[in-house]
Amino acid sequence: MTKFSANLGFLWTELSLPDAIRAARSAGFDAVECHWPYDTPTDDINAALAETGLSMLGLNARRGDTSAGENGLSALPDRITQARSFIDEAIQYASLTNTACVHVMAGFVSGSQAHKTFIENLQYACDQAASHNITILIEPLNSYDAPGYFLSTSEQAESIITEVDRTNIKLMFDCYHIQLMEGDLSNRLTRLLPIIGHIQFASVPDRGSPEHGEVCYRHIFDVLSKLGYKSALGAEYKPAGKTDQTLGWMSTLK
Numbered sequence: 029m030t031k032f033s034a035n036l037g038f039l040w041t042e043l044s045l046p047d048a049i050r051a052a053r054s055a056g057f058d059a060v061e062c063h064w065p066y067d068t069p070t071d072d073i074n075a076a077l078a079e080t081g082l083s084m085l086g087l088n089a090r091r092g093d094t095s096a097g098e099n100g101l102s103a104l105p106d107r108i109t110q111a112r113s114f115i116d117e118a119i120q121y122a123s124l125t126n127t128a129c130v131h132v133m134a135g136f137v138s139g140s141q142a143h144k145t146f147i148e149n150l151q152y153a154c155d156q157a158a159s160h161n162i163t164i165l166i167e168p169l170n171s172y173d174a175p176g177y178f179l180s181t182s183e184q185a186e187s188i189i190t191e192v193d194r195t196n197i198k199l200m201f202d203c204y205h206i207q208l209m210e211g212d213l214s215n216r217l218t219r220l221l222p223i224i225g226h227i228q229f230a231s232v233p234d235r236g237s238p239e240h241g242e243v244c245y246r247h248i249f250d251v252l253s254k255l256g257y258k259s260a261l262g263a264e265y266k267p268a269g270k271t272d273q274t275l276g277w278m279s280t281l282k
């Protein structure tokens with residue numbers, strides 16, 4: 029039976045994070061994950077997790093000045109100090125909430141200096157995270173939604189992971205982004221499984237609930253089940269309306 033994690037960056041966004049955790053439990057999710065939880069005290073998160081019995085699978089380091097369009101700082105050569113302070117903050121928050129993974133975002137930049145900066149910041153993040161048993165994730169984003177984002181394909185992520193050369197760095201394989209950029213999801217999931225730390229999904233191309241669109245998630249989840257993948261899959265889609273009214277897929281895709 030497939031397990032699902034509710035991505036609270038997109039689902040139940042009208043609720044506070046603790047109440048969204050409770051809503052995810054009531055809806056039958058097996059775990060939760062979020063984007064940027066920093067306005068919520070860790071005690072409130074922990075109370076909701078304890079009450080529901082759910083665990084938090086992942087959170088993101090801050091992205092920088094989002095009003096100026098920033099989307100991560102970790103590959104920006106002139107922002108290393110701030111990028112590392114966001115990494116420290118994310119690891120601290122994850123450690124206090126027993127969160128398994130921290131997603132470190134690269135940002136809008138390109139070139140060899142950016143590549144070097146991203147590698148070194150990721151090595152820093154992995155070394156800080158190791159003693160807390162936290163895994164660092166990197167996620168390729170598609171170039172329709174995030175044009176100019178430094179990391180855009182699973183192939184680039186694979187070579188970065190090799191170069192970072194730490195045991196606690198993995199790929200966040202978001203089927204939505206990877207279908208838009210590269211396709212061939214079944215073969216790619218199979219080949220990349222050893223370096224995958226978390227999987228997310230949404231319909232393609234509209235990033236809605238997963239029962240429609242060009243990807244047959246029934247097939248993808250069967251592939252993962254045959255591969256022995258047991259971790260909860262992250263439902264990271266933008267609900268059309270109230271989240272509770274978009275969950276019909278949960279019973280058919282279980």
Ligand SMILES: O=C(O)[C@@H](O)C(=O)CO
Binds near residue numbers: 131167
């Ligand atoms: O796919 C996404 O957008 C997310 O997983 C994320 O972490 C923020 O960009």
Ligand SMILES: [Mg+2]
Binds near residue numbers: 167264
């Ligand atoms: Mg994602």
